Amino acid sequence: xxxxxxxxxxxxxxxxxxxxxxxxxxxxxxxxxxxxxxxxxxxxxxxxxxxxxxxxxxxxxxxxxxxxxxxxxxxxxxxxxxxxxxxxxxxxxxxxxx
Numbered sequence: 001x002x003x004x005x006x007x008x009x010x011x012x013x014x015x016x017x018x019x020x021x022x023x024x025x026x027x028x029x030x031x032x033x034x035x036x037x038x039x040x041x042x043x044x045x046x047x048x049x050x051x052x053x054x055x056x057x058x059x060x061x062x063x064x065x066x067x068x069x070x071x072x073x074x075x076x077x078x079x080x081x082x083x084x085x086x087x088x089x090x091x092x093x094x095x096x097x098x
Contacts, residue, residue, distance in 0.1 A: 009034065010058070012051055016042060 011019070023032040034040075046054045046064065056062075056069040064070050 010043075010055070012055070 019028065019031070022028045023035065026032065043058075046057050050071060052069050052072055053064045056067050057064060060067045
């Protein structure tokens with residue numbers, strides 16, 4: 001049986017409109033060799049194309065709603081209150097930190 005190996009190289013934020021001119025100028029010789037001897041193509045990203053969300057979707061095959069990673073920060077569910085029901089000094093703190 002033919003046992004082929006696969007290597008996936010993902011360059012975060014690098015698009016072919018940047019990479020291909022550099023390859024053509026021989027400024028990325030190793031990547032150029034990989035591209036010539038392998039397969040390459042554009043990957044359609046997630047909506048919204050944010051690094052943690054996109055890579056988590058790529059690695060799991062699930063969308064952000066399923067894997068729960070949307071951003072670089074952890075989100076906590078909190079009870080939201082209207083600023084009208086808070087004391088004035090609490091409203092200032094909320095607006096300054098959030």
